Amino acid sequence: MAATNEQLIDLLAERFGDKLTEVTQPYGVLTFSVTKNDILSVLSFLKENGKIDFNFLTDLTAVHYPDQNAIAVVYHLHSMINGIRVRVKVFLNEAHPSIETACGLWKSANWMERETFDFFGVKFENHPDLRRILNMDDLGVHPMLKQYPLEDPNRVDKKDEYFGR
């Protein structure tokens, strides 16, 4: 049983070699990036390898980095048996963000991917039902992208600089 991050890194390095980039451990959670071509094989390796057994998809979300022209899709996996978490990131081009769906591995990915699509416009390929989930269907924008301001831009009394932000 792999119980520490170092053992996990060894296992992953053995299988995927240098496909793992930006390996860090902020606050004890192993974090690394892979490309979108490798993400499904990495996720299914993490899920199905009996030694590490990441059986649970805790969270799936995205982060927009406009200065890198990137949207990062972030997966949090949890191995309940080993009591260890791992964070996997995939950086996508913000112009055409698309990535393979994880619905085949975890059913919970269905709604979390719909939420990520709704707020960031990430297209999850082969998703069974990729529709907006929290916003209305004809919203037209993906509101969590950083270019959209919080307040109505037409209001003169609520400029961000008045509030120091």
Added chain:
Amino acid sequence: MNHNQPVYTDNDPQSELVTLNLGPTHPATHGVFQNVLKLDGERIVSGVSTIGYIHRAFEKIAEHRPFYQITPLTDRLNYCSSPINNMGWHMTVEKLLGIEIPKRVDYLRVVIMELSRIADHIICNTIIAQDTGATTTFLYLFQFREHIYEIFEEICGARLTTNIGRIGGLERDVNDIAFAKIEKFLKEFPVALKEFESLLNRNRIFIDRTKGVACVSQEMALSYGWTGPLLRSTGVDYDVRVSEPYSSYQDFDFEIPVGTSGDIYDRFLVRNEEMWQSVSIIRQALDKIKLEPKGVFHADVPAFYLPGKEDVYNNMEALIYHFKIVMGEIDAPKSEIYHAVEGGNGELGFYLISDGGRTPYRLHFRRPSFINYSMFAKMSEGMLLSDAIINMSSMNIIAGELDA
């Protein structure tokens, strides 16, 4: 009696289906949910859940607010147990900033969190009873939720959306009246809970309505991302309080109740037993608080903990820190963190990315109601409409947490 098996077939002569809009506002759904159901008689053939009716863009708002102003947003996630959300957020920020919390504060937080867990479970379990026709039990136990709110009122001044505590501790010490109220609650609540259980646990009507209804296997529950009492009712003993203890939960002696079949009856029993465990945790915590130095209610971190008003007016340093904290000019490290607490419905997670600025670069709430609810439409297929209603009650879906 297996409700999950559809009875209709393709060559059924009575195959004309009825479409029913259950919600968005419907007295039986206890919240703003819409389900468009296709019915064959009283049996559900297929369903589509539509959510987002009270979406308030908390994640977007949080990107524009300093850390301490995000606490009131967390109140409005699962508003049946706001203090757990508040504490979860405070602990996330404290972990990010590396603040050590004194034991007494940890224990006080445990008392508050377990009280709100009881309040949350009271709501869910009494509403299962209410939806199966037992109004008496609903009214009987619900008054203890009121008593818990009175305790919160004494501790922080608010009842429902509490905004309880601060980053670095509590905003004020818990006074003697609050402790007296907690003691009174601990004396009266077990009696009522015992009676509640004796009214329902072996009640023939209640068992017929709930046992064997909406069974869920462990594999299904894990695949759909279930956590909390729902997951434990299927027999998986996963509880964040034990697997990743926060707020000194490792100092307490308690058990994680699990069910076997994941049906509504098991979920009900798991929640009831969790209330007993919570009562025991609160008793242990009160004993531990007596051993800790009196009057400690926050960590000694002036750079992050908002000082008292009399210090701000009379003390230069306090004034400076007050200004810096209110303007959000605290030194937060450039990092990312995921912190989870055991909420009333399951694993409530905060994924916070800080770029060192005054606001989070990105904050994502892992909301258990949202993830638990994704199975509902699929589960309902082949179920009787009346069973689907109590199934929804037993999942304890809170609209605020569902939609964020």
